[in-house]
Amino acid sequence: MVHNMxxxxxxxxxxxxxxxxxxxxxxxxxxxxxxxxAGKTSIVNMIAGLMTPDRGRIALDELVLFDRAMxxxxxxxxxxxxxxxQDGRLFPHLSIRHNLxxxxxxxxxxxxxxxxxxxxxxLDIGHLLDRRPGKLSGGERQRVAIGRALLMRPRLLLLDExxxxxxxxxxxxxxxxxxxxxxxxxxxxxxxxxxxxxxxRIASRVVRVESGKVTGMGGIELLSxxxxxxxxxxxSIP
Amino acid sequence: MLDLTPEDWTAVHLSLRIAAVSTxxxxxxxxxxxxxxxxxxxxxxxxxxxxxxxxxxxPPVVTGYLLLITFGRRAPAGAFLADHFGIVxxxxxxxxxxxxxxxxxxxxxxxxxxxxxxxxxxxxxxxATLGANRLWLFATITLPLALPGIIAGMMLAFARxxxxxxxxxxxxxxxxxETQTISAAIYTLTQVPxxxxxxxxxxxxxxxxxxxxxxxxxxxARRASARVHGA
Numbered sequence: 001m002v003h004n005m006x007x008x009x010x011x012x013x014x015x016x017x018x019x020x021x022x023x024x025x026x027x028x029x030x031x032x033x034x035x036x037x038a039g040k041t042s043i044v045n046m047i048a049g050l051m052t053p054d055r056g057r058i059a060l061d062e063l064v065l066f067d068r069a070m071x072x073x074x075x076x077x078x079x080x081x082x083x084x085x086q087d088g089r090l091f092p093h094l095s096i097r098h099n100l101x102x103x104x105x106x107x108x109x110x111x112x113x114x115x116x117x118x119x120x121x122x123l124d125i126g127h128l129l130d131r132r133p134g135k136l137s138g139g140e141r142q143r144v145a146i147g148r149a150l151l152m153r154p155r156l157l158l159l160d161e162x163x164x165x166x167x168x169x170x171x172x173x174x175x176x177x178x179x180x181x182x183x184x185x186x187x188x189x190x191x192x193x194x195x196x197x198x199x200x201r202i203a204s205r206v207v208r209v210e211s212g213k214v215t216g217m218g219g220i221e222l223l224s225x226x227x228x229x230x231x232x233x234x235x236s237i238p
Numbered sequence: 239m240l241d242l243t244p245e246d247w248t249a250v251h252l253s254l255r256i257a258a259v260s261t262x263x264x265x266x267x268x269x270x271x272x273x274x275x276x277x278x279x280x281x282x283x284x285x286x287x288x289x290x291x292x293x294x295x296x297p298p299v300v301t302g303y304l305l306l307i308t309f310g311r312r313a314p315a316g317a318f319l320a321d322h323f324g325i326v327x328x329x330x331x332x333x334x335x336x337x338x339x340x341x342x343x344x345x346x347x348x349x350x351x352x353x354x355x356x357x358x359x360x361x362x363x364x365x366a367t368l369g370a371n372r373l374w375l376f377a378t379i380t381l382p383l384a385l386p387g388i389i390a391g392m393m394l395a396f397a398r399x400x401x402x403x404x405x406x407x408x409x410x411x412x413x414x415x416e417t418q419t420i421s422a423a424i425y426t427l428t429q430v431p432x433x434x435x436x437x438x439x440x441x442x443x444x445x446x447x448x449x450x451x452x453x454x455x456x457x458x459a460r461r462a463s464a465r466v467h468g469a
Contacts, residue, residue, distance in 0.1 A: 050363050076366040077375075089364040093382045093465050102378075106369035134467055152368050 004188040006030075006156060010046050010056035010066075019043060019212040029182045029189040031203035033196070033223065039212040040192045041086075044158045047190065048083045049076030060155055080107070082154030082187070086161040088141040090133035096144055097129040103152025116151065122184065123147045123177055139170040143177060150185060157185075160192045171198070178202050196223040242439055248415050249423035250443055256331060256419060257399035260338040261392050264346060268391060271343075272350035273380075293405075294344040302408025305337055309409075333410035334417050338399035345398055346391040353387020354380065385462040393455030397448065420444050 004027040012019045019039040032040045045051040047058055049065065052073060058066040065074050065081075082103070090099050100116070120126045123143040133141060142162050149157055162178070163171045175198065182189060182202060193199050199206065200220050208216035216222050242250070275287060293301050309316040311328045319325040327333035357380060365379045381388075403421040410417040412426060424440045427433035 048367050050367070075371075076363070077369050077371045079367075080369065081367060083364070083367040085360070085364060087360075089360055091361060091365070091379065092467055102365070102370075103368035106365075106371075106374060148368070 004156070005061055006047075006188065006190070007057065007059045008043065008047060010043065010053035010058060012042060012046065012051065012053045014039075014042060017212060019046075021209065021212070021214050023207045023214050023217055025188065025190065025205060025207070027188050028205065029191055029203040030205040030207060031199040032190060032192045032209055033199050033203075033206050034194060034209035034215075036194055038194075038209045040194075040209050041160055042212075043209065044083070044160050044190060044192055047156070048081050048158055049074060049079045050083075063155070077106070080152065080155045082149030082152055082157040084142070084145050084149045084157070084159040084162045086164050088133075088138075088145040088165075090136075090141060090144055090148070092133050094132075095129070096125065096131050096133065096136075099133065099144060100125075100129075100148050100151050103148060107152055109153065119147050119150050122180055137170075138166045139173050142166065142174060146177065146181065150181070150187070154187055157181075157187045157189045158192070159189060161194070163193075163195075163198060175201055199223055240439055240442065242443070243436070245414055246423065246436070246440055246443075249418050249420050249440070250447075252331060252334075252415070252417075253400055253419040253421075254447070256334045256338055257396050260335040260342065260399045261346075261395045263335065264339040264343055264395055265388075265392060268343060268346040268350055268395070269381075269384075269388065272347045272354055272391075273376075275347070276351045276354040290347055291344045293341050298341065298402070298404025299408050301340060302337060302405035305333075305340065305405065305409040309333070309336065327410070329410050329413060329417065331410075331416055334402075334406045334419065337405040337409045338402045339395075341402050341405050342395035342398035345394040349391035349394055350384060350387050353384040353390075356387075357383045383466055386459050386466060389455060389459045389462055393451065393459075396451055396455075400444070400447065400451070420447075 006025045008024070009022040010019065017039070019042045021039070021043050032043060034040055042051060046053050047065070053066060053068065055068050056066070057064070057068070064070065064072050065079050066072060091102065094102070100120070104112070120129070123146060125140065125143050125147060128136065128140055128144065133144070136144065142165075146159070146162065163174055166174065179202065191199065191203050200223055204219065206216070206218060206220055206222040207214055208222050271290060275283070275290075306328070307313055309319070309327045311317065311320065311326065316327060319327070325332065327336050361383070362375055362379055365375050370378060401421065403425065406417065406419065407422055412418050412422040418426070420440050420443065424437050424444070427437040427440070
């Protein structure tokens with residue numbers, strides 16, 4: 001039985017800014033929701049292994065990704081956590097096909113044309129395979145980035161503001177793919193965004209992050225401005 | 239119009255061989271040192287940086303002399319390499335390779351280091367999340383993205399090796415057929431009465447080789463750069 005239970009409890013001092021986040025998510029799509037500069041990206045970087053917490057524990061089901069007390073810190077390359085970056089970060093010197101195939105190859109998995117074809121079809125990127133990233137539009141680039149993360153067979157998928165670099169028309173173009181991804185891929189997702197409308201369409205659970213701290217966990221009712229605490233109110237919530 | 243003697247051809251051939259071999263042999267060390275200087279911070283880094291750049295500022299004769307008292311047949315390192323590995327530098331073409339490699343090293347390291355520093359580290363982070371360990375990451379991301387700088391560095395090293403004179407002649411002398419490169423041959427001819435015409439022939443050859451190397455490197459660097467930028 002797969003639970004896909006992600007437990008995050010981390011502390012990290014970043015200059016004068018402190019991240020102190022504790023939350024859990026089980027399967028499906030969970031949003032990390034909050035204003036820009038709240039520390040959401042730092043939290044997903046710690047989950048991915050790109051940033052080391054000062055203290056705490058990150059675990060996915062029985063697999064401990066990080067535990068300061070137990071001195072466990074799995075390197076990013078061994079976590080199998082797929083990461084879709086805000087800016088895509090496709091490898092400029094590789095074709096789209098090789099970008100998509102990169103994680104499968106690095107993970108040592110045998111070629112799997114059926115899965116490859118399925119993901120390519122899911123994201124509608126078949127016509128791009130022999131091109132290079134330099135000439136792709138923003139929307140195409142993000143779809144390829146999603147496909148690349150998906151094809152590494154991740155245990156967990158992190159999407160950090162995947163639509164932020166796109167104009168509103170392009171955003172509308174990507175959202176249906178994200179919904180299909182959530183419904184078909186069966187990979188738990190952490191979806192980072194500051195956009196309530198966007199989060200509302202994709203995530204069912206919401207973790208609200210403000211000033212480096214988790215200030216609420218629950219359903220999409222957390223997205224409505226009415227329950228957002230006023231300025232200065234965040235610190236009074238434990 | 240060119241009327242080279244067999245001795246001249248030998249010098250041309252030797253020059254090309256020494257320059258090519260020294261560039262290729264130096265390359266792995268150049269990449270390793272450039273990577274360390276670009277990415278690592280450690281105690282003594284500025285000293286390493288200074289030592290690598292030393293041949294650039296020292297008089298070539300001094301570099302050649304230092305090589306002679308280190309790698310000469312009776313010198314400690316030279317004797318050790320000769321006795322244990324059968325590698326002899328003194329008065330051999332291999333010694334010219336060593337001299338050229340040392341002289342060209344700072345130029346090569348500089349070019350490669352700059353291109354490694356220009357790489358977007360976030361691409362390497364992305365590769366790490368996709369499962370690439372450090373070795374694979376270096377081979378599939380860092381190295382290909384640094385390729386324009388690596389080509390530029392090889393070109394500079396090759397050109398420096400072709401032009402090298404002072405350190406080579408001090409270390410391994412000027413022996414026709416063994417260590418006499420184009421530069422040394424031209425120098426010898428200018429010391430002989432009536433050698434001007436023959437020297438001119440070699441000067442033309444030197445210009446042609448240098449131009450060809452420059453154009454080839456420009457061509458390859460442009461292709462590599464287009465690849466790296468995803469065009």
